[in-house]
Amino acid sequence: MREAAFIKQNLAKWKRYATEPTANPDELADRFIELTDDLSFARTFYPDSDNTDYLNSLTGKVHQTIYRNKKEKSNRFVLFWKQELPLLFRRYHRQLFYAFLIFAASVFIGAVSAAYDDTFVRLILGDQYVNQTIENIRKGDPMAVYKKTGETSMFLFITYNNIKVAFTAFVMGALFSVGTFWILLQNGIMLGAFQFFFYKKGLLLTSMLTIWIHGTLEISAIIIAGCAGFVLGNSLLFPKTFSRMESFRRGAKDGLKIVVGLVPIFIMAGFLEGFVTRHTQMPLFASLLIIGGSAALIVFYFLLYPYWLQARLSDERSVD
Secondary structure, three states: OOHHHHHHHHHHHHHHHHHOOOOOHHHHHHHHHHHHHHHHHHHHHOOOOHHHHHHHHHHHHHHHHHHHHHHHHHHHHHHHHHHHHHHHHHHOHHHHHHHHHHHHHHHHHHHHHHHHOOOHHHHHHOHHHHHHHHHHHHOOOOOHHHHOOOHHHHHHHHHHHHHHHHHHHHHHHHOOOHHHHHHHHHHHHHHHHHHHHHHHOOOHHHHHHHHHHHHHHHHHHHHHHHHHHHHHHHHHHOOOOOOHHHHHHHHHHHHHHHHHHHHHHHHHHHHHHHHHOOOOOOOHHHHHHHHHHHHHHHHHHHHHHHHHHHHHHHHHHHHO
């Protein structure tokens, strides 16, 4: 193989390894094995090339990272939440952005459909829910639906259901991302129709101050689960330098970690829906505090912190 072809085949992978550090021991081991194979090939056929020197330097940095992280294996749980998961999100921010756009467009579709078709809300939410909510509005307690079930049973059911939806969105990514797209479309349309229903009743603000107490975390987590599904689906659609099976294996592993990382978010959302949302008469500042705090948590951990962490680790590697 000519050197130019060798570089073209592997350059994207080398750049990713150089610019996207990872603290995942399995990923580090995979990278080290691949780099040593490439380095061995380069030393055999292009011993005097600058690219061989570059590969040698890159392989050395990965080796140092492995050695430096050996003592951290006993603290694997903390390392997962502190470094591995945020760096994983940084790698897949593009898929997260796509999931957000699809969901936002679906919400718009749901709201517009409800605006132009009076039967659409009943089609999406069901006659029983709509009739019950209309009756609750007539009684002066439009959010009474969140009070009809006991706190603990509601918490457990909602948490289980949300986790099931998240794993479904992830697994459906195996259908070349189309399945994940469909899950996001369904949930977005439902949310859009739901919110327009309350808007039409003159209760949009009331509904938002109640529903988004738990919905901020719940909806954010569904979008992030969509990101995990796209990671899985795109690994089949765009295997890059890997075989399709190897790419799928990597995508499945990364996507599963993202979904597992959402479990605490769903537990918090379920707790809020089961124990807090039912208090529909709570002060305005309390609702805003919970909603704002939930939004800040999502933005910080899933968007800002990954950027900061990657930059910090890149600076540390450059010093080494």
